[in-house]
Amino acid sequence: MAEKVIEAKKKGQKKSSEDYTYVGMVFHRLTRHKLAMVGAFMLIFILLFVFVGPLVWRANPNEQIEGLEGMFNVPSRAHPMGTDDYGRDVLARMFFGGRISLFIGFISAITSTLIGALVGLVAGYYGGWADDLLMRFTDAMLSIPTFPLLIALASVLGKGVWQIILVIVIFGWMVDARLVRGLVLSLKEQEYVEAAHAIGASANRIMWRHLFPNTLAVLIVSTTIGIGGAIIYEASISFLGFGVQAPFASWGNMLQNAQQFIWNSPRLIIYPGLAIFMTVLGFNFFGDGLRDAIDPKLKL
């Protein structure tokens, strides 16, 4: 009898959820989540575009074609997306601008998640005055109107990729801090935390080894969605002229540059705008799907 069951399982017409490891189960559920798959395809497309594109289309993004003939070229064989006001190849600028935008998005989302996790862990674990202090600080940071200060900070710190990342991180960690604190408040009452105390584990060990991994599922989702948010931030800062500086491209400063020609050459604003839109939407769709797939209570 038992052998038959095992045999039937080996043939594997349909796997039950118990046949999977946790990661396997999440992956399986993710592949069945339509929106997440749409998001994943959008992201794969963008990543291929940005990283494989330059290998296929070898043009220098900063090289200017001299003379009036080089400016505002419509798409052609020589320039698939045309050229901009300096006679630079727009396709090449899209590739390298995308790399910078994605780099800023990834680094600042991951960094702000880690900082948020640290603040949330300490506040949630120790409670008392540490909690009050850190959470009131978080509240205060959340109540600051972001944009004026972003611009002020950007002008103080100077203009550049790392400065933008710093600015985005300074204003990006609060939501994660609240998220992790809430989780830790409930996790620290779990018996395995008490058991860890009972085998003589230190506070640091309990926070990082026992509590932090249990918040990872939520943090991965929040980071994924955070990348989209950070790309928007980068675009906005660059659009206002405080971000990535010419001649280097980012999707944001391409938008900024294009706004003066919006009526004459609308395609200059459409390409980077569409790329940002697709990337952010892709991350949001994928993040939503990931959240559903990670939550074992949801039946998919």
Added chain:
Amino acid sequence: MDNREVLVDIKNLRTFFYTEDGVVPAVDGIDLTIHRGEVVGLVGESGCGKSVTALSILRLIPNPPGKIIGGEIFFHGQDLLKKNEEEMRMIRGDKISMIFQEPMTSLNPVYTIGDQISEAITLHQKIDGAESKKRTIEMIHLVGIPEPERRFSQYPHEMSGGMRQRVMIAMALSSNPELLISDEATTALDVTIQAQILDLMRGLQKKLGMAILIITHNLAVVAEMAETISIAYAGKIVESASAKETFKSPRHPYTYGLLQSIPKFTEKKTNEPLPAIEGMVPSPYHMPKGCRFNPRCPFATEKCREEEPEILELTPGHLVRCFYPIES
């Protein structure tokens, strides 16, 4: 009476909880002695301070709201309440270990059981990875889990409650502790598994020779395991004697009531309801004056309502906190 060396000596332990509604004297003057290699049962109803006593020994009372406000806990003659946090960490899991009530939630879901047992080992012993893995597999084998090598890399959700409690025992015993505290360790398990786990604990106790403090509300468990039994009521020990004597001739009315409320298979079938102790455990915010058991005690007098009795040794090794102990 007992010639063995005293391992733990708790004197007048008082642990209070300061809540918004008032002060809860969860443990209010508990005395308890555990000898080397002795199995001691601490029995009482919910809220009588059993678990708080256990957590106080390991100094794991969550503060706030809890605080140990008085008493002494001697371990090898040294007062644990005077040790700093660092020294306590060296004792927890090494000299004194504890297993908990809920095996389903006592293991961290994101680590394999091998990882978790190894952690308990490497926290207290300076050994390398291979050595700790070897020791972990030995421990898994020792607590009677088949296929230790395969189980080593399994996650808690892949195991049953009984198996997980065995893992907890393996973790607790991995450093050869001198005292194992079992806080309702079998309560959440069904009866057959409960019997298996008790068997395992008794077997390991004989083999490794550690002392065990069994905390339970289940008299059957202590009857099976303990040499000495202390009965707690509302934060105080009301009676303490050898297991045999406790069951044969209980002297405190509360102990007597508890024993009466257990159904006996040897008695003739009657339609009489099972005797129960009248009333409820007193609210911790409003402890009764005098003897704490007086509102529920069938023998209470005016004296019981006014004065609090001291615990007295009536016969050698048999201590009772009552003005009018039941005659044996």
